[in-house]
Amino acid sequence: MEEYLVVDVTWNDKQTGDYLPGLLLQTNDGKHFFNPITEQEIFSLKVSKYRLCIGYEESRGVWRKCPFNNPPVEGSFQCLTCMEKDFFACRKSCNGIICRPSSKEAKQLCSTMDTTVYVTHVGGRLKVGVSLNPLKRWLDQGSLFGAVVFKTYGLEARRIERELAKKLNAKLSVRRSTKVNQLITGFNIENSKKELERALEAVKTYVPNVPHIRENPKIVDLTKYFPNLKKLLPVPKEIDMRLNQEFGGKFMGMIGKIIVFKNNRSYYYIHGNSLIGKKISFQDKIPKIKGQQSLYDFF
Numbered sequence: 001m002e003e004y005l006v007v008d009v010t011w012n013d014k015q016t017g018d019y020l021p022g023l024l025l026q027t028n029d030g031k032h033f034f035n036p037i038t039e040q041e042i043f044s045l046k047v048s049k050y051r052l053c054i055g056y057e058e059s060r061g062v063w064r065k066c067p068f069n070n071p072p073v074e075g076s077f078q079c080l081t082c083m084e085k086d087f088f089a090c091r092k093s094c095n096g097i098i099c100r101p102s103s104k105e106a107k108q109l110c111s112t113m114d115t116t117v118y119v120t121h122v123g124g125r126l127k128v129g130v131s132l133n134p135l136k137r138w139l140d141q142g143s144l145f146g147a148v149v150f151k152t153y154g155l156e157a158r159r160i161e162r163e164l165a166k167k168l169n170a171k172l173s174v175r176r177s178t179k180v181n182q183l184i185t186g187f188n189i190e191n192s193k194k195e196l197e198r199a200l201e202a203v204k205t206y207v208p209n210v211p212h213i214r215e216n217p218k219i220v221d222l223t224k225y226f227p228n229l230k231k232l233l234p235v236p237k238e239i240d241m242r243l244n245q246e247f248g249g250k251f252m253g254m255i256g257k258i259i260v261f262k263n264n265r266s267y268y269y270i271h272g273n274s275l276i277g278k279k280i281s282f283q284d285k286i287p288k289i290k291g292q293q294s295l296y297d298f299f
Contacts, residue, residue, distance in 0.1 A: 008054070026054070094154070110154025125171050139222060139225060145220065236268055
């Protein structure tokens with residue numbers, strides 16, 4: 001079976017014009033392709049135990065293989081060399097005060113009023129963020145609803161982001177564990193939308209002191225991208241990767257980077273970050289999940 005390096009677990013619209021969940025994969029010779037996973041599709045993966053550096057983004061949307069096949073730095077998916085090669089590395093440390101562009105392309109991307117400031121509801125929390133592509137960003141985060149509130153330059157967007165988050169008592173980032181907990185306990189969709197609506201009312205009284213364009217915010221419903229995950233019974237359980245280097249079943253959907261599938265009569269999930277940097281191969285047979293099983297599997 002041919003092996004591929006998982007560069008990302010993400011949402012991509014290049015093949016269909018509409019966003020689909022899937023895996024961004026790298027072949028052994030450094031070529032990259034997106035492998036979508038559609039609802040009800042049967043899949044089976046064998047996953048390596050060890051991580052490798054995923055490489056770097058040479059220019060927007062163009063990934064390059066790590067030239068040294070290094071292990072990643074702890075807490076990252078990249079080695080130090082590839083971190084420094086990323087054309088947009090500066091966005092990871094930007095605080096909206098001083099611009100230190102990591103490349104000419106990064107500076108150019110931030111020099112036009114194309115950066116959006118948005119408010120979203122993710123993991124049961126209000127969140128404020130910035131993005132050049134808000135819809136993809138919301139899907140990658142696992143948002144239930146989102147709305148663009150301002151457009152401005154990249155540096156100024158960061159300043160607005162922090163000021164607005166403080167005004168709304170919103171998060172700048174939402175933990176992975178919080179997003180997983182929402183999947184397990186269930187989505188309060190109606191309450192999430194109402195909280196976002198109240199936040200958008202509060203945005204009307206906020207006037208940034210930097211150049212900006214105020215948008216007429218329209219709430220985008222992201223729940224249509226994961227219709228099968230709104231109410232799962234039995235409750236999904238996390239795959240124990242220490243016991244299961246092979247897993248699979250019927251794909252039920254993906255919210256953010258959390259992949260949910262059905263094996264036998266039980267539901268399971270795995271966070272995409274557990275796959276990024278690992279080598280995988282597609283298998284023909286669906287393996288039995290090792291570890292705790294649901295009572296549904298015995299009746």
